[in-house]
Amino acid sequence: MADLPGYLHACLNTGKLASLAILVSGGIVLQILACALYNNWWPMLSVLTYVLLPMPLLFFAGSDDSIFSESDNSWVNFTKFLTGASTVGGIAIPSILKHAGVIGWGAFAMELSSYFVFGMAVICYLWMSGDDDYSIL
Amino acid sequence: MDLLELWAIFGPGVAGAVFGAGWWIWLDAVVCSLVTVPFLHYLPGIFASFAALMFNCVRKEDIDYSPYDEGEWRLKLWLFIAYVVSFVSLAGSAGLLIQDSLDKSAPSVWTGVAGVLQCVFVLISGLVYWTSHPE
Secondary structure: OOOOOHHHHHHHHHHHHHHHHHHHHHHHHHHHHHHHOOOOOHHHHHHHHHHHOOHHHHHOOOOOOHHHOOOOOHHHHHHHHHHHHHHHHHHHHHHHHHHOOOOOHHHHHHHHHHHHHHHHHHHHHHHHHOOOHHHOO | OOHHHHHHHHHHHHHHHHHHHHHHHHHHHHHOOOOOOOHHHHHHHHHHHHHHHHHOOOOHHHOOOOOOOOOOHHHHHHHHHHHHHHHHHHHHHHHHHHHHHHOOOOOOHHHHHHHHHHHHHHHHHHHHHHHHOOO
């Protein structure tokens, strides 16, 4: 956006960062509420999937944007496979806990809301990383 | 970009998600079962995962479709064995579903249904990965 002044562009970027921080905080609050409101800490198992989710990208893929491009590299395809397999755990663990009767509907709804808020934060972060930082000046 | 490029970009991720969904469904059946699930019931899922791994080990450019020369018969034998393992695992899970529905002391019908769903999802993830990666 060449027509905006530089300080307004920087202000908008600060707004993006603030909304990303609000999303992450909202996800953490929903996660802790799902455990603390019912005094039942089994939904904390979902935190394992949040920890596991970026690990294939950290270990196997490089620093480029290879997850959003077509690649002939077997390691990049394997990275995508592991990321997809880790993603399902965030939905599967609350579903199995609900089916087994360990948690109720309220905790289940808060778990899924926390998962989707975190997912939205990750997608916003990846979208923000696509901007180049030199367009502010 | 067209649909084929989108499939090549997001296909391995979708394959991983379908694979994870299959194994999580089976874990749900094992956790919620009232009786202990014997190890025999685990085998169709394990063999389906092994079959999906088998036919994704093949590089697609190595498959020779020439009608004149003798092609890579070892590669085709490997793919045939992978197909046989996948079919036998699917048939085995269907047989265990029928056994679970008939026998009263066996695990419940949901365990059999989850076994069939696990095999189907794992094999679908193998097919998705095969069709999506371009190598």
